[in-house]
Amino acid sequence: MAPYQYELPTTGAISFTDICIDGTGSYTVALVEATTARANLRSILKEHKHGAGEKDYLRIIKTADGYLPHIYSIIACVTAGELSLRASPVFSWRSTLSSRGFATPSSRTDVPSLYADLAFTLLTLAYAYSNLSSVTLAAIGQYELERTISDAERKAKDEKLNFAANLLARASGVYEHLAEKVLPEWDKAIGATKTERPPELAKVVVTALAKMAVADANQLAIRKLMTRSAYDSTLTPGPPLPKSHPPTSLLGKLYINASSLYTSALSLVNAASPTSNDSKEVNANLRHYLSDESTFCSAMSHRWFGVDAGEAPGRCGEGVAFLAWSKSELESLKESKLKLSVGGKVNKEEKAAKKDRLADELDSAKVFL
Known part of the structure; x- marks a missing residue:
């Protein structure tokens, strides 16, 4: 599987020396440095959006990381009264998760408060973590199925697989921090003032993204758990399972946990997506991804x-029922008309990879039946 591919947002220019009042003159250099750091982030996001070729997500991560200490420091100074604001600052960011954002990619949303800029920067960082995970997975391919791979090569790619899973764990941590710390502070900062926010800045949606990142990481952990047995199975496909295979009951439990995370995330996203307002509705691509991954993980758990039941005495009928259930779920996914896309464009490579994965799992289900 490949994690959900996010389209990264872009932002407008702003100068902290223009919006902040430094009564003592102690922070003049710091404000200039903060403006420069944010300009660097704006520049690299613009370059990413309009540039062709391979995307450098690691560079985006480093640039966002470089800006975060500045915006945190400015917020702390304003809170402590060491800096003051000429007026409530308004930042321009482009929403990439709303249905309207996909329909009109050039549209931007004006969001007030320093916390708004912090929130979008954290979102950008988490998106980049997830996308870098996808790039890493694409680079290693299905190495566990290669019959001629050496132990050294397998070990190196195992480490990259772990790295991809860790990136998703980091993304989940960023989302959780945003949902539990930053968004509540933003609410306190603006008080009773009502402001329209894009869906990705709703607490329930951010919480859903955190759950999705954990579920994606869980799938990679399952893959890592099965790398050795997958290789052994390419040499001797079909039952009985190789000795290197992890306990089947454990795999079932891990997959059902991932499925429940996707289902929970989908419920949260749907709850935050009023159909009467495209600007607040999460785009269909993300909702389809959550639905399909939930069904896929459910099918794998049932398999x-x-x-496990088929290998136990007197439970063959139960085993056949579970396998038939799994096969039915996989077939329903095969007929799905989901278009995997980034920025509204069909991603043919990901769509083909999804079809191949479903075909492989269906063939495997038929073998066990």
Whole structure:
């Protein structure tokens, strides 16, 4: 599987020396440095959006990381009274998760408060973590199925697989921090003032993204758990399972946990997506991804529960029922008309990879049946 591919937002220019009042003159250099750091982030996001070729997500991560200490420091100074604001600052960011954002990619949303800029920067960082994970996975390919791979090569790619999973864990941590710390502070800062926010800045949506990142990481952890047995199975496909295979009941439990995370995330996203307002509705691509991954993980859990039951005395009928259930779920996904896309454009490579994964799992289910 490949994690959900986010389109990164872009932002407008702003100068902290223009919006902040430094009564003592102690922070003149710091404000200039903060403006420069933000300009660097704006520049690299603009370059990413309009540039062709391979995307450098690691550079985006480093640039966002470089800006975060500045915006945190400015917020702290304003809170402590060491800096004051000429007026409530308004930052311009482009929403990339709303249905309207996909329909009109050039549209931007004006969001007030320093916390708004912090929130969008954290979102950008988490998106980049997830996308870098996808790039890393694409680079290693399905190495566990290569019959000629050496132990050294497998170990190196195992480490990259771990790295991809860790990136998703970091993304989840950023989302959780945003949902539990930053957004409540933003609410306190603006008080009773009502402001329209894009869907990605709703607490329930950010919480959903955190759950999705954990579920994606769980799938990679399952893949890592099965790398050795997957290689052994390419040499001797079909039952019985190789000795290197992890316990089937454990795999079933891990997959059902991932499925529940996707389902929970989908429920949160749907709750935050009023159909009457495209600007607040989360785009269909993300909702389809959550739905399909939930179904896929459910199918895989039923398969391994079925295999586990089939290997136990007197439970063959139960095993067949689980396997038939799994096969039915996979077939429903095969017929899905989901278009995997980034920025509204169909991603043919990801769509082909999804079809291949479903075909492989269906073939495997038929073998066990």
